[in-house]
Amino acid sequence: MACKCEPLGPIILGSNNLQTILSAAIVREKSVTTIHKDGLMDFIQSIIFNKPELKEPFYVLDMGVVVSLMDMWTRNLPSICPFYAVKCNPEPAFLGAMAALGAGFDCASQVEIETILSLGVSPDRIIYANPCKAESHIKYAASVGVNLTTFDSKEEVEKIRKHHPKCALLIRIKVDDSDAKWPLGVKFGALPEEFEPLLLAARTAKLAVCGVSFHVGSIVTDSCTYQAAIAAAKTVFDMAIRLGMPQMRMLNIGGGFTVAPQFEGSATIIKSALQEYFQNESGLTIIAEPGRFFAETPFTLVATIIGKRVRGEFREYWINDGVYGSLNYLLFDHASVDLMPLACTSNSGNPTCQGSRTYVSTVFGPTCDAIDTIVRGHQLPELQVNDWLVFKNMGAYTIAVGSNFNGFRASATKTHLAYSNQSNCRDL
Numbered sequence: 001m002a003c004k005c006e007p008l009g010p011i012i013l014g015s016n017n018l019q020t021i022l023s024a025a026i027v028r029e030k031s032v033t034t035i036h037k038d039g040l041m042d043f044i045q046s047i048i049f050n051k052p053e054l055k056e057p058f059y060v061l062d063m064g065v066v067v068s069l070m071d072m073w074t075r076n077l078p079s080i081c082p083f084y085a086v087k088c089n090p091e092p093a094f095l096g097a098m099a100a101l102g103a104g105f106d107c108a109s110q111v112e113i114e115t116i117l118s119l120g121v122s123p124d125r126i127i128y129a130n131p132c133k134a135e136s137h138i139k140y141a142a143s144v145g146v147n148l149t150t151f152d153s154k155e156e157v158e159k160i161r162k163h164h165p166k167c168a169l170l171i172r173i174k175v176d177d178s179d180a181k182w183p184l185g186v187k188f189g190a191l192p193e194e195f196e197p198l199l200l201a202a203r204t205a206k207l208a209v210c211g212v213s214f215h216v217g218s219i220v221t222d223s224c225t226y227q228a229a230i231a232a233a234k235t236v237f238d239m240a241i242r243l244g245m246p247q248m249r250m251l252n253i254g255g256g257f258t259v260a261p262q263f264e265g266s267a268t269i270i271k272s273a274l275q276e277y278f279q280n281e282s283g284l285t286i287i288a289e290p291g292r293f294f295a296e297t298p299f300t301l302v303a304t305i306i307g308k309r310v311r312g313e314f315r316e317y318w319i320n321d322g323v324y325g326s327l328n329y330l331l332f333d334h335a336s337v338d339l340m341p342l343a344c345t346s347n348s349g350n351p352t353c354q355g356s357r358t359y360v361s362t363v364f365g366p367t368c369d370a371i372d373t374i375v376r377g378h379q380l381p382e383l384q385v386n387d388w389l390v391f392k393n394m395g396a397y398t399i400a401v402g403s404n405f406n407g408f409r410a411s412a413t414k415t416h417l418a419y420s421n422q423s424n425c426r427d428l
């Protein structure tokens, strides 16, 4: 039972999805503003104008984008059930929307499992995908009927035997993740010479190993990585047969997906690799654990300029979010930030500062650590204290990783909910 998952039906873009989202857990208790496809900046300005006393950073979550991502997923990978990786962004309304759209969930801890169950999601739509779990968390999973997990060590087999003998297992294998921006293989995944001893240890413990999982690392640029990983998974399926164990029934291809244009290329490679290696496996369930794919683009961060310094031609600004808050990925990942000025206070006639003269500017976060710097040498128009900066595509590993360092509480950042109609041809 834990090794089955019904593929999702196609998502039809349109007003039905709006109803689905509005009645989702958590979302139904909140107010959702419907906006036009390109109406995000107007919506942000309306939030700022309606609450002039508002000076805290905030997020906008556009659930129309979530719907269109689910549509993109089911069109490209129709037979693969997405189990959204909660760690990437556990914003409650976002989780509620994902649940309403039919996703399963990848949880890594007791609190994540509790959060998902509290949305009314059935425990068989949860995979406890942390290969190394605390015993108390395993007992909790057993008590609530989360019966599918991953492992990559004999010690884990022993803990699961003791505390959750009904749990079905996926063996997490290490795959080549040298191409990923954030590799995970240094920490997780069994090595080829460990596959057989691990399968035998599970058999001795009378635990069912129902399949294989892997993670190619976060942000893969070469989609062929998936092909090699799927080929490696097939060798484990064959090994189970050779060892006289029950046929494996589940393949978990993990996360690592980014939005278009790479996504479609990855999907094509995955489908052809599945065709090549798994076409003869009957009754196979295939799942994935996308995090970034669903969370990155629906979220926009809006931060206030709280300080300014002019040094000749240079401008320096301080804003109320930074690398100890939502922008922590800047410390690890030298990705460029997508930032736009919103001079609602100093230039309300032209808040986006179209055509304004720009200055070489540095933007700092609010803490007293000098590393808390967001951009240097960036061209920005002349802005003033109480103007705003808008950061797009801010949902993946941002607020989820933020701390309360120096008393700036990332976890207190409020999220406003919007729903944009992403299809061009239909009105809401």
Ligand SMILES: *Cc1c(COP(=O)(O)O)cnc(C)c1O
Pocket: 085, 087, 088, 106, 129, 130, 215, 217, 218, 219, 254, 255, 256, 257, 289, 290, 291, 292, 293
């Ligand atoms: C973090 C993680 C994911 C999500 O990875 P993305 O690159 O965000 O898609 C999926 N599975 C596991 C086990 C993870 O640890």
